[in-house]
Amino acid sequence: MTATDKTGNTPDDPHGAAGHDHPHDHSHLDDTALRVRSLQSLLIDKGYIKTDTLNALIDTYENQVGPRNGARVVARSWVDPQFREWLLNDATDAIASLDFSGRQGEHMVAVENTADVHNMVVCTLCSCYPWPVLGLPPAWYKSAPYRSRVVIDPAGVLKEFGVILPESRRITVWDSTAEVRYLVIPERPSQSEHLSEEQLAALVTRNSMIGTGLALPVAGQSA
Amino acid sequence: MNGVHDMGGLQGFGPLAAESETQTLHDDHLFDHDWERDVLTMTLAMGATGTWNLDESRSVRESLPPAQYLSIGYYRVWLQSLERLLLNHQLITAAEQASGKSMTKAAPVKRVLLAKDVSTVLRKGAPVNRAVDSLPAFALGEQVRVRNLHSSTHTRLPAYIRNHTGIVHKIHGAHIYPDAHALGQGEQPQWLYNIRFSATELWGEQETRRGDVHVDCWEPYLCTQS
Numbered sequence: 010m011t012a013t014d015k016t017g018n019t020p021d022d023p024h025g026a027a028g029h030d031h032p033h034d035h036s037h038l039d040d041t042a043l044r045v046r047s048l049q050s051l052l053i054d055k056g057y058i059k060t061d062t063l064n065a066l067i068d069t070y071e072n073q074v075g076p077r078n079g080a081r082v083v084a085r086s087w088v089d090p091q092f093r094e095w096l097l098n099d100a101t102d103a104i105a106s107l108d109f110s111g112r113q114g115e116h117m118v119a120v121e122n123t124a125d126v127h128n129m130v131v132c133t134l135c136s137c138y139p140w141p142v143l144g145l146p147p148a149w150y151k152s153a154p155y156r157s158r159v160v161i162d163p164a165g166v167l168k169e170f171g172v173i174l175p176e177s178r179r180i181t182v183w184d185s186t187a188e189v190r191y192l193v194i195p196e197r198p199s200q201s202e203h204l205s206e207e208q209l210a211a212l213v214t215r216n217s218m219i220g221t222g223l224a225l226p227v228a229g230q231s232a
Numbered sequence: 233m234n235g236v237h238d239m240g241g242l243q244g245f246g247p248l249a250a251e252s253e254t255q256t257l258h259d260d261h262l263f264d265h266d267w268e269r270d271v272l273t274m275t276l277a278m279g280a281t282g283t284w285n286l287d288e289s290r291s292v293r294e295s296l297p298p299a300q301y302l303s304i305g306y307y308r309v310w311l312q313s314l315e316r317l318l319l320n321h322q323l324i325t326a327a328e329q330a331s332g333k334s335m336t337k338a339a340p341v342k343r344v345l346l347a348k349d350v351s352t353v354l355r356k357g358a359p360v361n362r363a364v365d366s367l368p369a370f371a372l373g374e375q376v377r378v379r380n381l382h383s384s385t386h387t388r389l390p391a392y393i394r395n396h397t398g399i400v401h402k403i404h405g406a407h408i409y410p411d412a413h414a415l416g417q418g419e420q421p422q423w424l425y426n427i428r429f430s431a432t433e434l435w436g437e438q439e440t441r442r443g444d445v446h447v448d449c450w451e452p453y454l455c456t457q458s
Binding site for chain 1: 237238239240241243245246248255258259260261262266269270271272273274277278281293294302306308311314318323328329331333338341345347351353354355356357358359360388392402404407424431435441442445447448449
């Protein structure tokens with residue numbers, strides 16, 4: 010699915026126009042949950058935010074925009090050499106041609122894994138991540154162990170993800186310090202020539218597009 | 233700012249696996265608690281009012297007390313920063329924050345994001361490239377040195393590349409300069425370069441695997457290598 014499918018139509022607050030009730034049901038609210046609920050109700054009262062807007066936002070990032078978008082970009086680059094060249098030269102436009110663009114992906118760069126180079130992406134200063142193609146970052150991407158170690162010990166981090174690369178493989182790390190977002194194009198799995206673009210997209214994992222994983226092997230093949 | 237948010241190359245944070253209560257390194261699960269969704273959406277919706285910019289909100293997050301920043305968890309950092317921004321910009325009062333009840337007239341905001349506009353606004357994003365009159369000071373392939381800067385305010389220059397030498401790999405164009413933008417001093421666009429540093433340049437000779445680290449650097453962070 011693409012962000013263009015999104016119409017912003019989500020069920021209104023079932024509890025009515027006051028909009029104080031939260032769309033999710035909590036039975037056990039801890040201190041933080043109460044504090045969040047209290048702030049949310051205050052901001053709605055003040056008229057700065059609207060309940061159905063909040064619902065539309067979470068629906069976008071939970072249901073519409075996620076790593077399946079990026080997988081489609083990668084699969085296209087595997088089957089269409091012209092698209093791949095475009096992607097490597099101007100990822101922002103190439104990705105926009107598949108209808109994935111917008112917030113936290115305004116300026117895109119795609120980097121390709123090859124037999125010589127493995128790419129990995131991090132944001133050492135915060136949590137910059139290409140939202141239009143990968144959705145929201147997973148917890149580990151935002152964690153201190155990942156942010157601190159990838160630049161100094163990328164092979165050690167990869168090992169924790171179960172990825173062991175040959176010693177000769179160069180590792181290139183991209184630290185997202187600006188509003189430029191990086192997408193890794195993993196290597197196409199071997200013996201995948203017979204697969205359709207859609208079948209190929211199913212082999213592209215989120216982690217393979219961050220560089221902490223590889224594309225999945227074709228069924229019946231070893232990685 | 234030389235803060236704990238600037239983590240590149242720090243050691244001692246341990247393995248990745250123990251980092252989240254419910255998430256593994258491979259699943260697509262995004263939140264540990266329901267309230268995290270609300271912090272995310274409130275932050276996005278308040279950002280859309282145009283009261284502050286992204287650089288200012290990053291600046292506030294990294295200005296939390298260091299021990300808190302490291303210990304309270306990602307979305308609590310966002311929550312506390314959102315509260316600070318709301319108070320700093322007088323969109324809410326401390327009494328209102330404490331009670332959760334509105335007691336004063338709402339402050340005017342530039343816009344309120346409506347559900348019907350969410351898709352369009354997110355799709356449009358907010359590009360930060362700008363046209364400038366100047367020419368880039370550095371050329372592709374040129375060797376440059378990162379200046380030894382210790383800004384006491386927001387910067388996107390990570391400490392681990394300071395004073396190191398790299399090669400201009402790509403010129404991204406001129407982009408809004410976060411160091412000024414975070415302070416409310418306008419966009420002041422500067423040329424932005426992707427600089428390639430070798431792993432041995434950054435981490436010393438004990439680094440045996442061949443590799444590079446690429447970092448995006450604004451022109452004021454760089455000087456000519458001589």
